[in-house]
Structure formats: C-alpha cells, structure tokens
Amino acid sequence: MKTGQPNCPGAKDETFKDGITNGAQWYDVPGGMQDYNYLHGNCLEITMELSCCKYPPASELHKEWDLNRESLLAYIEKVHIGVRGYVKEAISGAALANASIMVAGIRHNLTTGTHGEYYRLLVPGTYNITAVVPGYKSVTINSVQVLEGKAVEHNFTMSPVVSEGADSTTVRTESMTSTSGPSIPTTTTNSPNSTVVPSEENKSSPPILPPEPQPIQPQEFRHHTYVDMELFLRKYSSEFPSIVHLYSVGRSVDGHELYVMAISDNPAVHEHGEPEFKYIGNMHGNEVVGRELLLNLIEYLCRNYGTDTEVTKLVNSTRIHIMPSMNPDGYEIGTEGDVKGYKGRNNSNNFDLNRNFPDQFATITDPRQPETIAVMNWLKSIPFVLSANLHGGSLVVNYPYDDDKKGISQYSQSPDDQVFQRVSRAYSQENPLMHNGHPCEDLYPGEYFEDGITNGAQWYNVRGSMQDWNYVNTNCFEVTIELGCVKYPMAKELPKYWEQNRRALLQFIKQVHTGVKGTVSDSRDGTGIPNVTISVDEIDHNITTAHTGDYWRLLNPGTYSVTASAHGYKSVKTYATVPKDGVEVVDFRLTRVHSDSNGQPLKGPQPTQNPSEKELQSLIKDLSLGQGLEQLVSSTDTENNFRYRGYKELAGVLRGLTLNFPKITSLRSLGQSVEFRTIWALEISNKPGEAELSEPKIRFVAGIHGNAPVGTELLLEFAAFLCINYGKNPAITKLINETRIVIVPSVNPDGRELAVEKECTSTQGLSNAHGKDLDTDFFGNASQRVVESQPETRAMMDLILEKSYTLSVALDGGSLVATYPYDKPVQSVENEGTLKYLASVYANNHPKMHLGDAGCSNNGQMSNIPDGVMRAAERQSHMGSMKDFSMDFGHCPEITVYTGCCFFPPAEQLATLWAENKKALLSMLVEVHKGVRGVVRDKSGKPIVGAIIVLNGGVRVFTTEGGYFHALLAPGNHNIEAVADGYQQQRQEVVVSSYEAANSIIIVFDMDNSIFGLPREFVVASAAASMTALVVTACIIWCVCAAKSNRQKDGFHRLRQHRDDYEDEIRLTSMGSKKSLLAHEFQDESESDEETLYANKI
C-alpha cells in the first residue's frame, strides 16, 4: 500500500502518494460513512481499500493477514495521539458531559462523554484549547504542546456563572444518605431512653462487664410493595455483602421474582455441619404481617451482627433463609385495612398456594402453580431442617398434620408430634398475646388454643398444605404461624407487630439447634456419605444426610436409639441423649459391605486410581449432589438469541462448530434422507473421531418427528454450549475429556422442512418424505417389515449398531414426560428399575417434568404421572421404535424426553425451553459415568472382546475392543457375571451409587483361551461357513463347557454368548435367509426373538 501503486487490473496506472488519498479527490461519494462519523460524532474515520481483488480465494487470506497485521495494530495506537482529559464541575467535582472542546484554528469541535472525558486527536504542534459548557465560564488552556506518541492530559475545571445567591441550587445533591427516607419514626431506635433504665440495677449485680448495648431495632416500618421490597433487599445485600446472599428461587405467574435472603457467616453456600433454616412469608397475598416482619428481621440481623452476641452467634451457626413473599402477585392487589377478606389471597391464576402441594392423603387436582413448583425445587436443593410459614387472620402456631385420610377436623398426629409441639411452643410462649390461646375474641369468640398452639387438622382440615409436604417429602420440619387477627393491618400498627414477635422469631430459629446432629462418613477414607438414612427407634420418620454426610435430627430431650443405614454399607446403631435446650453430636462411621466379605472375589489386581480418575470421581460426586449441577448451570451462561434453524442453517451451525472448535469436534454424515438431505452426527470429545474405548459414550438424538423440532434446537445449543465452555469451565472440560458425546440433531430433515412454526398439534412434517413415521420403522428383521426400511432409519440403525454406546437420550415433543423402553407391548421389562431410574434422573433435573403434570390441553395426554416418568408403551404402544431397537440390537438403554406440550412452539419460547432442559441434558453427561464398568482380560493380560457381562442374571452387555464394558444400573446392589467361552465364569456383587462414578473393575479369566486346542477365531470362522456346522459346533462347545463347569447355569450363559457371536458373524458375512436353528431353539425372551430374526435380514 505504501508504494502508492496498487497496480490493480483495470486501473493499472492509478497512483496515490504514500498510498493515501482524499476521498473526494479520488471520486465523489455522497453518503459515505466516514464523513458521517466525522460530522455527527466525535469519531474520526478513514476508509481502507485492502486489496485489488474484492473476494480473493481463501488461500490468499493468510497472505493478506501478513500484509496488514502491523498496520492494523499501528492504526489502533493512533487513538492515543493528541490531547485528552476531563471536564469537571469546580465545586462538586462532578463530571460534565456534553461540554464542547474547541481547538483554535480547527473548525471541528468535540463533546465530552458521560464521565466528562474527551479525546482530541491532534498531530504534534502547539494549540489553544477551550472548553465550553452552558451556565459555566468558558476555560481556555493556551499553548498546549502536543508531541509524538501518547496524548497529553489537560483537565478543565468549570465554575458556574455566578448569579447572586444562586449557589445553593447547584450543589445540593448529597446528604440524602443519612436521613433514611420516608420511614416512620418509631418507639425504639437506638434512643438513649431505653438504655438508661436498667443502669441502677446493674450496679448491684455482678459489676465486671459493662452491660451489652441494646440491639438496634428496625426502623423501616411501612408496607413494602414489590418494587419497594426489591430495593430493600438489594440495599441490604449490597450493604452487608459478607453475611447476606440475595437470590431468587423462581418467578410468580406475573413474573415477580421469588426472592430469598440468606443470612449467615458464609451466606452463599451450605457449610458442612451448619443447619439450614427458613422463614416464608406472605404465601397468602393479603396476609402481609409476615412479609413486613421478615423484612424487619433482615434489618435486625444485619444491623446487629458483630455487636449483639445473640444475633452474631445465631448468624454464625445457622444459615437463615428468608423469603418475605411467596405470593408477590396476590400482594399487589391486597388492600390495607383488610381484616378477614380474600382479595389477593390467591396467586394470579387464582389458586390458593397453601392448597397446592401434593398431599399424602388426597389427590390435588388443581394444576401446580409456578410459585409452588419454585418452592418445591428450592427444597430439593438445600437440606433444610426447620421452617415456619407465616400467615395472618388468627394468632396461633399450627403444626402437622393439616389433614387426615377422612378429611375431617380431628387431631391428625405426625410421628414427630412431640417435637412439633415443642418447637411451636418455643414460638407462642415468646409472643405475649399468642400463648394465652384466645386469638381473636372479636371475630371468633370462644375459640381457644392451649398454649397458643394447635394441631392443623384438629383446627380445620387443609388438603395440599405446604407444611405437611415439607415434613412428608423432605428433611424439613415446618409449622404455620398465624401472626394476628387482622390480615392486612394499617401501616402504623407494624411496629407493634415487631414488638410482639421479635423474641419469638429469634427463639424459633434457635430450635434448629436441638436434637441430634453429626456426620456420617466412610470408614475407609473418612469422606462424608450422602443420602444415608437416619432413623430413630419408635419414631416412624426418617431423615437423610446431606451431600457431605451431615445431618440434623430434631428431637426433644431424652435418650434415643439412632441408626444410620446406607446402600452398600453395614448399618450402625447407637444411643444418644439429647440434653435440655441443646444438641447432641453423634457421628457415624460406616463400613462398606464389599466383595471381599461376600461372594466370590474378583481375581487379579484392582486398578489403582490415577489422579485424573480421582478428579473425575470427585467431579461426578459434586455434580450429583446438592446444588452441584445447579451451580454449573448458573455459572455458565450462553447465548439467548434463539431461533429455529432449518436444514441449511443446521448444517451451517454444525460446520461452524467444527471450524471453530476443531480439536474437540468431528462431523460425519450418517446417510441421506429421501430428499437427499444429510443426517449429521457431531461428535464432541477431547479426541474426536478416535475410539477412546475406556470412556463411556452417550448419544443425543432429536427430530425423528420433523414436526417437533424443539429437540433439534436444544441439541444445537447444547453442542455450542459444550464447545464454548470447553477449556473455560473446568467441569465442562473434564466431562468432555472423559466422555464421548455424539449428537444427531435431526433424524428427519425432510419432515422438518415441511413443519410450520406455532403449530402445536399439527402432524405436518411428522413423517419422512415417504410418509413414514420413522419411529415405527426400526425393525431388526425383514420378516416383520412390509417394505424396505427408510434411508433415515437405515442411517440411524447403522449408528446404533456400532454398539459402543452406554446411554442414549432422544428428544421429542407433544408432552412433558420422560419415557423408557419398551415402546412395544411386553409383559415385563428385565431391567425396568434401571431404565426407569435413568428417565427419572432427566425428569428430576427438569424444573417441571418431575411433577408429573404432563396434561396437555391440546392432545388429551394423561396427567399425574408419578415423577414425570413412564414406560413408553403405557403412553403410546407401538412397534418398530428407535429406542426398542437401541435396546435390543444396540445393547444401549435409550430414554425419550418430551420437552413440552406444543410440537412447534413459537421461537420466543426456545430460551425458556433451553433453560428448562440445560441442567437435565447435563445430568445425562454425569449419569453416563455411573453404573459399573471395567475391563475383561485373560491371564496373560490380553483383552477379551465379546465377553458377556450379565447383569442380575438378565440383561447383557458385551465387552468391546480392548475388553471394556460399561453398563448403567440403578443405585443399589447388583450381581454381575462375566462369561466368555473357554473361560471360567466370574461373578461379583457390585454396589452402584447414585452419586459416585463407576469404579473400574478388572476381570481376569484364568483358563486357557482355546477350544479343543483350536484357536477360538478358527472355531467361529468355520461355524459361519455352514448352518449345520454352526449348530453342531455350538452343541459341542455347549457340552464341553457344561462339562467343565461346576455350576448348572453356566452352560446357559455360554450358549447365549456363542449365539450372539455367531449372529454377528452371520450378519457380516452370510446371506442366509433361513431362521437360525440355534437361535430358534434356545431363544428365551421376546427380545432375543427379534435379535435372531435380525441376524438373517441382510
């Protein structure tokens, strides 16, 4: 460029001195961008012509970069030349924006930015520069020397143009901070009159310590609207960041945040051994006293932390969660002065939230509300111990149960009745009115509650209450507190309520520190064990340990027999004496029940864990417990600009991913659709395209029905999410390094092209271009099929038959449920427990699916599905489904996830759908590492390929290249047997944990790898040659094996294994169309029927 001789074709003799030119001199351009920049902004812009060729071949790009690299950087440096500085107000020092910066002799002014800053590019020289602001005296700095290089700094300080006595108008902006706004002055601030009184008395009592200063009482007494409350919470969270953590557990129907303020010495996390407590207020929107009291309590705890002993101790030893309003929508329409009305009681969909929780005795038919769902999910994520739900309209503490089987008003006792009575009294006795037991004489004369407490059902029967749900479904004990007879009192009454309840509110929190607490740990390495059941003799209510093994069991003073029991461990029982007003620490150390003490131990060395394996173990544990996944999800934000992408764009996204993340992605075509669209499979792995056999492999598939494309978009986003966070987020990086992830976003691209956005029920695009519903086309054999399989089906079948998958997740639409095999009608499913468990992991990590309200008004789907999980055939039984094929022929469990009622919802909903499914999709990447895995070898260390691992005497998986196997199993104890021909069978009991990655086991066979002295391969090859030989050989092997074996059932497993080997062989090499006699003779279950038929297909 600098030669000034571009020598471009068509303008060979064009020259520019130094390679630059004035625009208009070259040619006139009206409406150019550079002139607009200069004339209308502060920005100086030039236009660069980089090359003669406008669109050079890609191979030239590198050369262009080399030519321009230095120039691009040098040009950026020029932004620093000239003069720069700030324009400020003389008195307050405030920045002055929009001040004009004028340079004498240059008719081009700049203006300052919002911080009063300016940058005036100038070439070296001497300048006079003036700043002009209306209302201020202009200031000129003369003889400003501009040198080469970095800009000189000159600041302008502007004095207002004085107009007598007006100086007070300019600077009176501050001093707001000390007067705390419109708060109502109240009885007790830190006023001296309250502290003076006891001083004389103190002189006579032990004089050593000066009396502790009285705690500071709240000052902000007023009714807080949502906006006001939100600002209040934000104010306290910014003022007391070390003890306060503000978060939201979800949104109300109208989109208000359900805020929670956590107050503790380490407020953002669960600390091992520190109990979690909560207060929830304003569940009924027009019962507002709780809401205001809780805001008062926040103020009280914050302001007295560090100075008041009681508050400091409580905050340091407890995590206190305060939700001032569970029904912010209802509150907004409530009316001040409402004594016993209903306006605002319900949420915005007009449902009573305290009748909206699942009930142990009755079915709640009202749809579960967003506020209810948010609270239920919140309780799942934090190990709460004790809670109170604050209401109004009476004056009493109400404890479980709230109802009984018959639905009548009589005492309904919970197993922890005594504990509930005690914690209820702890509140009522501190409230000077409540404990009298005569709540509202004007409203309900004659009503009496002894000690100001009552059993819920005895008072009146409530179905679907929150307190009962807490107690029945979580570790948390909750009571319901009625704070006063008036639901929505006048603001001036609020200080009175604080005065009546402040001691009670603190006293109740302290009850979280009563009973028995401790840690349950593994005797082997001392790590805490989660989900251990803690039971107390004679109290039929168990609680479980939190994720680091800590637990709390509220109990009244006395002596108890306490037992800790967990899967895979020996139970331990001990006695504990709970002191009066205190807590007894009881720690348990549990020993594993393991193979060395039970059954036949595995031969050979157990593998030693390398650091990377250990790291994976701890990652899987972290992500499986508590808020691990939740935190991963919230710490990884991704793009929110969702839109639907048709086939062309989909291919573009996939290619874009491989171009931008070449080290962890590879893209391949599985085949083409009827209309010749490619069915793509994207692999994400640290070594894409390489077979890392020891790693589990997971498949995500979407779009088998083209009219339900949400899954496609979710998987594209999921792929982008994984790639973008690789190397950035350690958990994602590790998961990608340790997993082989294969994503098939669109199985039916032809159907997808026909589908129409916003069609929630239309079947247009459901099938492929031949009108075939592909999910009815997966048959493993020719005889069951009327016509040839579709090209899309064939593509997927080939992928499934790679047989190396541990888990598959298919995404579909039209309901909100996760289904597990089979789609075909079968009597029983062998490993139903495991399949159901896998589906429930997805559903449980989805904010709504696990609630089981799959009811979609548009298609009459059933609702009330337990855990949001069902066997596929129960939903819609059909033959030839992809997941059945995956089970029977791919030996891989597949679940189908229905992401929502609407097949093709509007694009605006995609962001929400992604938010709902992100955690669940990630949970599958975690889940695929669990179960049981290992490697099978012979004595010489040679891996045995094709050995069968029989799970619980039924389901089989096969060792792959390298002798590896990996099978997912529901948590619990399982039997596995390893069977390979010519070897002694191996058997072991394994314990599968819900939160631990599979431990690698090594199975070593110790017998000679030969059959009749012939190499096994030879036997197999000759068997394949003829059907007769096959049968004969199999019989021979069977006889030999049976003879060699001590156990009866071994022969059976051996036989099955041979059969499978031979079938593989046949499938690959022979064209036989007859049914295999062998398979026919020895088939045992429906599953094997299809499998053998398949063997003859090709």
Ligand SMILES: [Zn+2]
């Ligand atoms: Zn209420």
